[in-house]
Structures are given as C-alpha cells and as structure tokens.
Amino acid sequence: MKMQIGGKSVEACGGEYLDIINPATGELIDRVPRGTEDDAAIAVEAASSAFSGWASTSPQQRAGILYRAAGIVRQRKDELAVLLTREQGKPLAEAKNEIEGFANVLEYYCGLASSFHGDFIPVPQNGYAFTVKKPLGVCAAIIPWNMPALIMAWKIGPALISGNTLVLKPASNTPLTNLTLASILSEAGLSAGVINIVTGPGEVVGESLVQSHKVKRISFTGEAGTGKRVAELAASGMKKVTLELGGSDPMLICDDANLKDAVAGALRGRFYNCGQTCTAVKRLFVFESVAEEFIKKLETGIRNLRIGNGLHENIDMGPLNNRRQWEYIKELVADVEEKDEGRIVTGGRVPEGNVWSRGYFFEPTLVEDVPGESRLLKEEVFGPVLPVVRVKTLDEAIEKANNTCYGLGASIWTKNIDRARIGSEELNAGIIWLNQHLKVAPEVPFGGIGESGIGRENGPDALSEYLDLKTVMIKT
Structure with missing residues (x-):
C-alpha cells in the first residue's frame, strides 16, 4: 500500500x-x-x-x-x-x-x-x-x-x-x-x-x-x-x-466479590488482544480468604484458552504483535524463574510444535506470590502474563495498587457499597471500574494521571x- x-x-x-x-x-x-x-x-x-x-x-x-x-x-x-x-x-x-x-x-x-x-x-x-x-x-x-x-x-x-x-x-x-x-x-x-x-x-x-x-x-x-x-x-x-x-492497571478482588464474574473479568481483562492493551489488567490483588479458590478457578480458565492464528476458528488469543514484545515477555518470565520472584501457576513457555515456529506466540501465564520488587509489578507488562498478590485488607490492596508511577485504569470487585466508594476515591487512576474492567465507551472521557x-x-x-x-x- x-x-x-x-x-x-x-x-x-x-x-x-x-x-x-x-x-x-x-x-x-x-x-x-x-x-x-x-x-x-x-x-x-x-x-x-x-x-x-x-x-x-x-x-x-x-x-x-x-x-x-x-x-x-x-x-x-x-x-x-x-x-x-x-x-x-x-x-x-x-x-x-x-x-x-x-x-x-x-x-x-x-x-x-x-x-x-x-x-x-x-x-x-x-x-x-x-x-x-x-x-x-x-x-x-x-x-x-x-x-x-x-x-x-x-x-x-x-x-x-x-x-x-x-x-x-x-x-x-x-x-x-x-x-x-x-x-x-x-x-x-x-x-x-x-x-x-x-x-x-x-x-x-x-x-x-x-x-x-x-x-x-x-x-x-x-x-x-x-x-x-x-x-x-x-x-x-x-x-x-x-x-x-502506559498503564499498569490493578484489579482488586475483595472477599465478597462474585468470584465467577471476577474470574471472567480477569481472563478478558488480561488476555484480550494477547494482553496488549493499555488498560489491560496487569496486576491482580486478591484477598487471602478467597485467594486459593479464585486462583484455582482462574488457572482453569487460563488453561482453557485456545491459542493460535487469529484467522482460524475458535481462537481466544493470538500472538504478540512483534518480535520485540515477544522477547521482552520471555525475558520477564525468565526473570521470575531465575530470581525466584514468584511461582508460575500455569503457562510461562513458548508453545511447542512446528505450528508455532514462525509466530510470536507465548502461553497465557499466571504467576502467584510475586514480591513487590518484581518487574512484573513495576513495569507495564504488555503481554499475556498476570501476577497475583495476596492481601489481607482493602487498605493494603489500595496501597499496593497505588505503588506505581502509572495511573490509567483500575477496577475493584465487591458487593459492598462502602468498599466500592473507598476504592473509587482512593485508587489513583483516570478511570475506575466497579465489578468490570477494560471497557471504554465513546461517551466517557478516557485518559490517565x-x-x-x-x-x-x-x-x-x-x-x-x-x-x-x-x-x-x-x-x-
């Protein structure tokens, strides 16, 4: 052209x-x-x-x-x-x-x-x-x-x-x-x-x-x-x-959240467009009391994602867009393993098989017990890797969520109106979602702080x- x-x-x-x-x-x-x-x-x-x-x-x-x-x-x-x-x-x-x-x-x-x-x-x-x-x-x-x-x-x-x-x-x-x-x-x-x-x-x-x-x-x-x-x-x-x-959007899962909806929100919010979205869920903070159940359900959902050429039928996630992003994501995951910065729950590899040999594919990846100094929490991770951090309280979740130079989007998942209000007021982001993430309608202002x-x-x-x-x- x-x-x-x-x-x-x-x-x-x-x-x-x-x-x-x-x-x-x-x-x-x-x-x-x-x-x-x-x-x-x-x-x-x-x-x-x-x-x-x-x-x-x-x-x-x-x-x-x-x-x-x-x-x-x-x-x-x-x-x-x-x-x-x-x-x-x-x-x-x-x-x-x-x-x-x-x-x-x-x-x-x-x-x-x-x-x-x-x-x-x-x-x-x-x-x-x-x-x-x-x-x-x-x-x-x-x-x-x-x-x-x-x-x-x-x-x-x-x-x-x-x-x-x-x-x-x-x-x-x-x-x-x-x-x-x-x-x-x-x-x-x-x-x-x-x-x-x-x-x-x-x-x-x-x-x-x-x-x-x-x-x-x-x-x-x-x-x-x-x-x-x-x-x-x-x-x-x-x-x-x-x-x-850029953004490093946090998703906060409270202990009263609808876990089925939250898992679906995390799957779409992180792995839509192979995680290459400014407002994608890039850091997940989940209350300890529901963490095991939530992570297990999320792991199952991730394992069920179908990876492949986007032109083929029934594909949930395509490749990363370019070699630079592909190498960057591989490097980040290698850091997790080499520096012992969390446990890879699922994913973390380039898919095996000849069909993947020329494409920039990477498995959708879930990492738990990620320490605060990890690059997964400090950088804007533009790809299909989701770090999970367990928290005890909403105050702790908000404090850790705000520990970033970015402020594009954030979401809080709860049935409690007071928690929703506090999250909306205290999370540092240009757009706050309640019990949803990622969607931006033409009618609403969009931008960051x-x-x-x-x-x-x-x-x-x-x-x-x-x-x-x-x-x-x-x-x-």
Whole structure:
C-alpha cells in the first residue's frame, strides 16, 4: 500500500519501504513506504491547504460524511477485520469488534456535531460577553499498533467533526488497516487533504510532525518514554498536547466479590488482544480468604484458552504483535524463574510444535506470590502474563495498587457499597471500574494521571481539546 497525502496514494520521497509481517506466521503480507521528513512536510502542507475549506463547512455537513464512512466500514467489516488480524495478530472476533468500535466512535461524534457552540455571558455594569469556539487548524496524531483502528477513530472523530484537518502517523508494523480506513473516508466524500496518512519511523515522521510550526495540536498514544519526548518537542511551539501513555492497571478482588464474574473479568481483562492493551489488567490483588479458590478457578480458565492464528476458528488469543514484545515477555518470565520472584501457576513457555515456529506466540501465564520488587509489578507488562498478590485488607490492596508511577485504569470487585466508594476515591487512576474492567465507551472521557499521560480522549471533553476558545467583550 501507499501513503495517503492530499487525497492521493503516493510513494515516499526516499524510495524505501517497510515490511509488514503477519505475527502469527512470519509471512510478508505487504510493504508500505518508509516516509521521510519531506513526506511529513508535504502532508502538513496538504492539510494546511485543505483547512479553510473544511472549517467553513457546517458541522452537519461534516457529520454527514463521517456517518457515511461509518456505514461503509460496517458494510466492509469482515474484510477489514481479516486485514487487521493479518497485520496485528488478534483473533478475528476481536478484530471485528474493533472495526465496529471505529464506526461507533465516528457515529458518536456525528451526534455531537451541533454541540460545540459558544456561550452568552451577561456581565453586570460592563455589558455582556460571548464566547466563540474555533478549530485549531492542522492537527497531528501518532498511534500505536495494539488497537490501530479504534485509536485512529479516537483521534479523527473529534478532530474532523470540529473542523480541523489531520496528519496521522500509524505504527510502522500495523498501517494497512489505517490506510484502508482513510480511503473509505475519501470514498464517503471527505475532501482531499483533510486526512493524510504518512507511514514511517516515529523518530523521523513522528518527530517531524511534532516540530512542524504549522501543526497546532498533537495527540499521541504510546509508551511513556516516547510520550515524554513528544511533550518535550511540542513545548517549544506551545502546542496543545494529549498524551495517552502506559498503564499498569490493578484489579482488586475483595472477599465478597462474585468470584465467577471476577474470574471472567480477569481472563478478558488480561488476555484480550494477547494482553496488549493499555488498560489491560496487569496486576491482580486478591484477598487471602478467597485467594486459593479464585486462583484455582482462574488457572482453569487460563488453561482453557485456545491459542493460535487469529484467522482460524475458535481462537481466544493470538500472538504478540512483534518480535520485540515477544522477547521482552520471555525475558520477564525468565526473570521470575531465575530470581525466584514468584511461582508460575500455569503457562510461562513458548508453545511447542512446528505450528508455532514462525509466530510470536507465548502461553497465557499466571504467576502467584510475586514480591513487590518484581518487574512484573513495576513495569507495564504488555503481554499475556498476570501476577497475583495476596492481601489481607482493602487498605493494603489500595496501597499496593497505588505503588506505581502509572495511573490509567483500575477496577475493584465487591458487593459492598462502602468498599466500592473507598476504592473509587482512593485508587489513583483516570478511570475506575466497579465489578468490570477494560471497557471504554465513546461517551466517557478516557485518559490517565501521573505517567499515564495528560488530556482526555472520548466524550464531549475530547472536543474541547480540538477547539480554541475566544471571548468577546461588548460594552453597552
């Protein structure tokens, strides 16, 4: 596939390519241009040229185009899901769910098309004032490989509906679905240059976009170290920035929790997308009085997970997306064994057999009795490994859950309203779930605190991130 700039499919200025590999088989499935600084600049110029025309259309006209695009995406859901599974690795059912999520987000922002208006403010003895909300101009978005379609929608939905134009840099190993979705937007009537896709390395294309003086806003989703680099570069231009970074989400299981529901929540919350989700359950704190029963039920559930190529039927978990993640997960589990940092209850190995020889598969893994200094509790573990810590009280659980630099999500499982209230108030996270985990609807603000980022995606709050507020004072 080629980059999408100014409504056209183009090659990179440098003439080089990136290989896109199926993580389940190791096969080459496509190649995309390895974008350069010049490509990023051309894309920004195309977005800048398209801005005035797009901003002058009514919000209702913009909504009509996005709504048509969502409809086309739904019609082509099966085809898009296969493409997503081939480049990302997730099971086909999860890929279909993500494609539906893309359409859901676009349709949600279509419904907000008339909501970003200003206010009339009486000012006693000084007349009155009114406020006007205006689009920023050219925005840039940098997205990761774990949920490329959904996170693309999180960026383009509020950006485009509010009248901005956009340059998007997809992850280098999962750009194909993004490029196809961009072509669908054009098919739905989006003007040339309103959205542009530049493929290539983050340190080249991404940094060029962040530093461009014509780019007014940066929305980045990815790991914390890169996010800090984005913030540093954006600061010199006083750009608006949203950073949705890493997480080490805790799940707290109280002794009055519905254990059947909690086990199901832990299975989905940890092993969905092979554990490669920012808000995945990454640390499990369970009351001692129910720990044995809970861990036994969870072990059974993990052993029953079916691992394989996401394109095959009845698969619960696909491979890790890339070799780097695969090596990292193997290293973490090796540390547990070599340093005696817990007991592996189940999993912990690369599956045996020739079928796995070329894919980045790793068994879903449960580790109990993990000490506080373990990397499993200190780092953002982006993969199918779940550490379990036993606790005596809710206070102990909250204290240990908060012992991290991250603050993206957290969940507490209890039937007790007071425990639910205390957990909601005292857990340090941008989103708290009660008796559920992982789900993020388009209607609700999403983002973190601490090193999990700044700003919010989704909901009406996201629109304000893409608009400048101007106040006009009138003396009477």
